[in-house]
Amino acid sequence: MGDIFVLAEHRRGELREVSLEMLAAASSVASELGGKVLAVLLGSGVDSFAEKLAGYSDSVLYVDDPLFADYNSEKYQRVMSALISQYNPELVMIAHTTQGVDMAPALAVELKTPYVPDVTGLRFEGGRLQPVKLYYQGKVNADFAFKGKPPYLLTVRESSFLAGEPSKQGTVEKIDSPLKEDIQYRKFVEYIEAAVGDVDISQAEILVAIGRGLKEEKNLPMIEDLAAAINGVIAGSRAATDAGWLTHDRQVGTSGKNVKPKVYIAIGISGAFQHLAGMKAAKTIIAINKDPNAPIFSVADYAIVDDLFKVVPKLTEKLKELRG
Amino acid sequence: MKMFVCIKRVPDTSEADVKIDQTAKNVDSSRFSFGINDADNYAVEEAVLIKEAKGGEITYLCLGPKDADIVIRMALAKGGERAARVEDPRINYRDPLQVAKVLAALIKKEKFDLVMTGCMSSDDSNMSVGVALAEELGVPHAAMVKKVEILDGALKVQRELEGGLSEVVEISLPAVLTIQTGINVPRYAPIRGIREAQKKELKVLKLEDLELSENEVNEAGSQVELLKFYIPEVVSNAEIIEGAPEEKAEVMALKLVKGGLL
Secondary structure, eight states, rough: OOOOOEEEOOEEEOOOOOHHHHHHHHHHHHHHHOOEEEEEEEEEOOHHHHHHHTTTEEEEEEEOOGGGSSSSHHHHHHHHHHHHHHHHHEEEEEEESGGGGTTTTHHHHHHTTTEEEEEEEEEEETTEEEEEEEGGTTTTEEEEEOOSOSOOOEETTTTSSOOOOOOOOOEEEEEEOOOOOOOOEEEEEEEEEEOOOOOOOGGGGGEEEEEEGGOSSEEEEEEEEHHHHHOOOEEEEEHHHTSSSGGGGGBBSSBBBOOOHHHHHHHOOOOHHHHHHHHTTTTTEEEEOOOOOOGGTTTSSSSEEEEEEHHHHHHHHHHHHHHH | EEEEEOOOOOEOOOSSSSOOOOTTTSSTTTTTEEEEEEHHHHHHHHHHHHHHHHOOOOEEEEEEGEEEEEHHHHHHHSSSEEEEEEEESSSTOOOOOHHHHHHHHHHTTTTOOOEEESSTTTOOOOOOOOHHHHHHTOOEEEEEEEEEEEEESSSEEEEEOOGGOOOEEEEEEEEEEEEOOOOOOOOOOOOHHHHTTTTEEEEEHHHHHHTOHHHSSSSSTSSSEEEEEEOOOOOOOEEEEOOHHHHHHHHHHHHTSSSOOO
C-alpha cells in the first residue's frame, strides 16, 4: 500500500474525534498492507491540531490560511484534489459527517476514483483491502473491493473505529495553500445554535424516548402517561421530531443531543446509528420494539419484543400500582 | 425557477425481516412494501413550496422499474409538470456515482436553476448521489439542507451539522441541494391532484435516449465491486423479557421499581 491520506475534521476550535478514529483505522491498514499515514489538515490558526495529529500519524501536512477559517466543501475539494495529485496517496479517508458528505462524492467524481461511502469496517483478504458498508439501516452488510486505479476514496462513519492513544511522533509540515484566492460561488455566512427548549433532555435522569413506531401524534398521551408515572422526560428519535410530535430540542442523536440518563426507555425506535450514538451511554436501556432484529436491541439491557401499543399501557398501569 | 427533483422508490425495511437472495448481491424484496424515499418526499415538498411562492416548473426524475410510477404520480399530484423515469437493466443502481451520471445525462441537455434530492436514501444510504450529481453538472451544491431562502441568482441555505448546530451558506444558482428530513411538512396528495397527475407527461427512457454508453453506468464499468451481502451478527447482551404483553409489562415494572433501576 502506498501512502494513506486522512483528512482531519475540526469545527469552531475543536478537533473532532472522528479524525483520530480515521487515523487509527489508517494505521491498521498500514500495519496490514504497509504504507505511511499522512494526516491532512486545512484550517486557520491550527498549529495545535497539527501537533496533536502528529501523535497519531507518520506525518502531518497542513495548510494554515484564513481562507480555511470555516469549512467550505468547494474550497476543501480544490485543495484535496491538488494535494492528491501532488502526493499520490493510494488511499484517502474522509469522515462520513456533515462535512465529509458535502465534499467527498464530488471529489470522487472529479478524480474519477473508486469510492465507497459510509464505511464502518475494514477487512483484509489476500493482501487486499475490503471496506464494509451497511445497507437497509444496518440490517445488511456488504463487503467491497476496489477495481479501478488508486487513489481509493472512503468516507468513514463516526464511532466505527477506536481512536486509541497517541503512539507516534509524526513529522509536521506546513505547506502553502494550493488555493490562492477565495471562491465566489459558495460562501460561509454563519453558524446557528440549536434552539433552547423548555427542558434539557441531556440533564434528565429518566428518558422515555419515542420513534417512528408510535405512528401518530394522537398516540402521544399514552407516552405522557408512562413518563408521568416515573417522573420521566419525553425525548425522541429524528422520526419523532421530523413528524412534529416533539420539538427539535428533544431529539436524541448525532444531529440532536447526546444523553446519558439513568434509565432510557426506547419505544418504537429501530435504532439508526445516528440515534444509537446519542444514547448508548445511558446506564440502563430498555427497548420496546416488535422487530427482534431492530438495531436498538444491540445496545439494550432489557429487550421487549412486542407491540408497543399492548405493552406500554400495561407497563404504565403496573408502574403506578407499584409506586402507589 | 426551473427545478428538477430526483426521487427514489425504496422498500420500507424499518420493521421488515431482510433476507439475502441467492445471488448474495441483493436482498429478497418480494415481501417488502415500497414508497417514496423519506428525504426525497421532503425534496418534493420543498420544490412545490418554491413553485407556489416564486413560480416555475418541476420535473421529477427517477431511476427504477415501472412500479416506481406510483411514487412519481404521487409527486406529480402534489405539484409539478412532468417526469422522466429511466428503466434499463444495464444500469448499476447500487453505485451512487453511476446513478449520478445517469441523472446528469437527463438534466444536462436542459436549462435549469435548481436540482434537489433527498440527502440520503433509506435503503443504500450512501448520501452521495446529490453531491456527485452537482459535480457532474459542474454547479455548486449544499448537502443536508434544512432551510432554503431564494435570493437574486443565489440561495441562502441552512445546512444541518452535528449536535443541533447549523451553518448558513450562500451558493450561486444554478445549484444542487440535498434535502434533509424535517425541512417542511410534506403534504398529502390532494384527490384532484391525483386525477390530474394521471394526465401529466411521464417519459420512460433507456440508456440510448440519454446518449450514455453502457460501460459508463453498468456493473462492469463501476470502479468498485460489491462482493457480497450478508446479515451482520447482532451482538446483543440484552435480557429478553418473555411472556404475553401484560406479563412483560409486569416483569419490567418490577425490575424498574423493585430492582432499583429508577
